[in-house]
Amino acid sequence: MKPTARLLAVGVASLFLWNPLSAQADDPLVIATASPSGVYHVVGRALCRVVETPCRAQPSNGSSANLRALRSGEMKLAIVQSDLQHYATQGIEGFRKDGPDEGLRSVFSLHSEPFTLVVRRDSGIQSFNDLQQRSVNIGNPGSGQRGTMLRLMDARGWSRSDFRLIHDLPVDQQSMELCHGNIDAMVYTVGHPNASVAQAIRLCNAAIVDVQGEFVDLLVNAYPYFTRASIPGGLYGPDQPAVRTFGVKATLVATADTDPDLVYQLVASVFADFLRFKATHPALGQLTAQTMIRDGLSAPLHEGALRYYREQGWIEAEGMVHERNEQRRLAARGATVLD
Secondary structure (H helix, E strand, C coil), X not given: CCHHHHHHHHHHHHHCCCCCCCCCCCCCEEEECCCCCCHHHHHHHHHHHHCCCCEEEECCCCHHHHHHHHHHCCCCEEEEEHHHHHHHHHCCHHHCCCXXXXXXXXXXXXXXXXXXXXXXXXXXXXXXXXXXXXXXXXCXXXXXXXXXXXXXXXXXXXXXXXCCEEEXXXXXXXXXXXXXCCCCEEEEECCCCCHXXXXXXXXXXXXXXXXXXXXXXXXXXHCXXXXXXXXXXXXXXXXXXXXXXXXXXXXXXXXXXXXXXXXXXXXXXXXXXXXXXXXXXXXXXXXXXXXXXXXXXXXXECHHHHHHHHHCCCCCCHHHHHHHHHHHHHHXXXXXXXX
């Protein structure tokens, strides 16, 4: 079975399991993910498979919802976008009313998540600028894709009034809405290949469009959690060209009071069977231990993760960690373009 087909099968089967964030039952490890059809949930399940402790990947409404569940104590572990991790750590953007989350901790970063613009081929949309006065799905409130889209709109100087219609659909609905002609385009910040994107291309004759321009340069240069990104050609069919865009990182985070031994066991299990973990999904294939403990992490490292990294000789001293995080915070504060 092809990778995209496997992902679609996982997404369909998981739809029957999607419940709101709920009590953690008897599983010592519960990892909040996102839509059952997205890569976060696939990766969450992969994390659970490598650890011997009972573990469950819990679907959710996305990164912002996960971060609020961590802050409230409803969840202990979650996968979130690197930009939203930074916002929660600093108490900015959508977390201004909450203030800085002093109890948020990083475990490691995961795959890159290119900002992906998917359009109907008959819409005539060939670039991000062509979205003006179109019907566009920007994602449900609390989702990482919505947060990235709103920041990109700010950089472009756009507001909701620049679109004909703005939709707030979750990712498991947007592909079919594109097929039915109810939206002209959808955005998704996600690792590839992805089941929702594959569905849109296969069923709706959709295409992925480059997201480039001075406004993208502005974001990448101003914020350390944004990076240049690309989607390889041929990933969704022989006629799909390589796509140039930007993106963030998926990151695994925890609350400071999460059992250090459980976090240590999870981290140790991932790196002890690293090749198997990376083989779970093509988006994980380029991971290295060096980038996972360095890129996209704004919150301090969790005690359990830090213990393992020191044992491996990957981090020499706690002071180095604090110095690195402080440098990132100062760099982000100096980038006042959109804050």
